[in-house]
Amino acid sequence: MTSVTELIGQSVWDSNGVWVGFVVDIRVIKHKGELQQSHTVYGLVVSSRRGPLLLGLTRDREGRASWFQRTVARLVYAGCTFVPWSCVADYGGGEVHIGVHRKQLNRV
DSSP: OOOGGGGTTOEEEOTTSOEEEEEEEEEEEEEOSSSSOEEEEEEEEEESSOHHHHTTOSOOTTSOOOHHHHHHHHHHTTTOEEEEGGGEEEOOTTEEEESSOGGGSEEO
């Protein structure tokens, strides 16, 4: 099984086998107040363009981005689709398969 950080760049397919796009970002929730800081994945940002990935608009390891990166990301991420983690059925073998139709997903 692929680790969550390796999902970036993988193709996403809906329940009908229709291509949705590439994973360009992973949204997580940080859990503070625990002995070890943990994270829970709550969704994937999917784009039909690889622009955000190829432009290096991803955040650093601490999750920070400069104001310039945030501004450019708003433009590049326009039209992206948000896939809740609960919709992900399988994410192995270089592809992500979701259990819903493409039309049921929300735009970012």
